[in-house]
Amino acid sequence: MHQNSIRSGLEVTYHHSNPGNVTLENGNAATNVPEVAQYHSMEYVFYASNEQRIGKRFSIRYGIRLPLWQDTGPTDVYYFDANHQVIDTIGYGNNSVYFTAFSPEPRLNIQFQINEKSSLKASYNRTTQFLQILSNSTSPFTSLEVWAPCGPNIQPQTADQVAVGYFRDISRARFSFSAEGYYKWFHHHTDYRDHANLLFNTLIEGELRLGEAWSYGVEFMLRKSTGKLTGWIGYTWSRAMVQTPGINNGNVYPAAYDRPNDICINISYDTRNHWIFTANWIFLTGSTFTAPVGFYYNNGTSVPLYGDKNNDRLPDYHRLDLSAIYTLNKPGNRYQHSLAVTLYNAYGRMNPFSVNFNKMMNDNGDFVVPSNLNGSYELVTTSISVAGIIPSINYQFKF
């Protein structure tokens, strides 16, 4: 028996990105500030997929996305040579197309039902990222990054992923268990030259370096989805590596998001009488960072000296979040409202996101960067963490 379920569609999206500009109050100075060009892009996507059952045990889902990307004026486009030096600048008028990319994205998913309780899955898919977020900050906060579309200097980033998985229902479907393995290749992975200048830089695309990246891992998940008490326990072991010409002497290095061990435990208890209590605990291997292998002095300033990129790891990250939600309305009401009390990082773990070697302690006990360079300062190593326990109260109204 062959059963088909065909889906198809068309998407059209307009993207506009303004990387920002410097505005000076002094009129004369303002004339010397180069203007950073804005980006205008169109994305057209046609997609089609079919889900097909073959007999009682097999199902297959396959499809393709056909995205077409076009960058348009008005803008000035800088062209770079192999050494990332500007070789030409061309101004494009309103709506004139200066770059087109087409990247077919096939996908295939096969499922084999071993028996009523168990199944196997295998999949392949290709994805394309036409719009990149540019940031070389090590901070966990995002706000001042730049969005840039692919173009003459930035090829679209593509990724191929293969995965296989085993799924099983346990104890009359009250629990489910899954184990999945994956391997993913990233092509034209965005990297940056050392100390890339990404803010108000007309030549920002010359700061980028494109390379290859790959990640792989296995994920295990035990889930309970029914009853008053629900939740899951998940464990992932994974690696993520990068290789970019001109970065780290061209050698492979672990990505900043390479965190081999990832554990997540989520428990939720619904009293069915207005209250829901939830606890969520996560554990991650500390992220990689580049730590110094020595120091030197230049004009009185202590400067770190580095060896391999991402040669060290921050301490492991773990955190418990607790929440209690009280539903204020009766069940089934058209209008629903609830009150949630949340404790983020309930046991106050100080998870550092940065280790620094450039501060001294002043007379008030604050850590400051020395500004008196007469040779009298004593530096200490410091770490920065997001604050301990963060309580919050939320009121939600749905209609």
Add this chain to the structure above:
Amino acid sequence: MRKILFLTGLVFFLHGCVKETSWPLQGETPDRIIVDAIITDEVREHRIKLSYPVSELNQKPEPVAGAGVLISNEDEVWPLTEDPANPGVYVTPSSFYAQLQKNYTLLISFDGKVYTAKTTMIAGQVFRELQVAKNEDNELYHVDWVANAFSTEEAAMWELLIDWSMVPGFEHLDSLDNHARMLFYTLPTLDVSEVFAPMMQSVIFPAGTMITERRYSLTSQHAEFVREMLLESNWAGGLFSVTPANVGTNLSGDAAGYFGACAVTELSIIVTP
């Protein structure tokens, strides 16, 4: 505006989450030579320091002694001599000064290896004097403004030599306690790390202090070296630190540091109540 307020709040929020920590360094400290060399257009002895990196914070660097050091331009060659009292410090003849429109080469030969660096100098400029302000909670002063941090055309380094050893009541202090040296920069770039840099040490001094303000012109290459050095020092450890990496250099081989040529303009002020 809301974003700026949010980020400013975050800076204060995170400021309280800075802790001293112990962090043993991974890997071996490389055996590179470090060059700290600025020549200027002043007629005087110029000193160039050669040293080795250190493997721990606050360690005193070992000097690179016994090197052969030369500076040359299209017309002349100046051999430098090592200061017998300060091993690793190499001194030009007292008649030496750098000139505009000349190309200078530093040549270091040491341990069978040759290191070179090339530089040029751009003209100096007269400048507006710095501003000091009185502290709110005492009778002392601090530097309030030296120069704009951003200029697309006039990159410069500002050195402040602050001396209150002649002020009554402060004469008998140790030299480190009545002198200060500060550096400020005007660069053609703006960095997020610079905007949200960590707090700097406060340097305070009494009325009667003499401040010598020296402006060093910076070429665009020298300004980029300074920018990278600041990203790794003064601007690191704030809200938006960048991915760490070695500061660039204009030296060949595996040497680190910089050889720069700067035109210097100078003025002095006395802090008056």
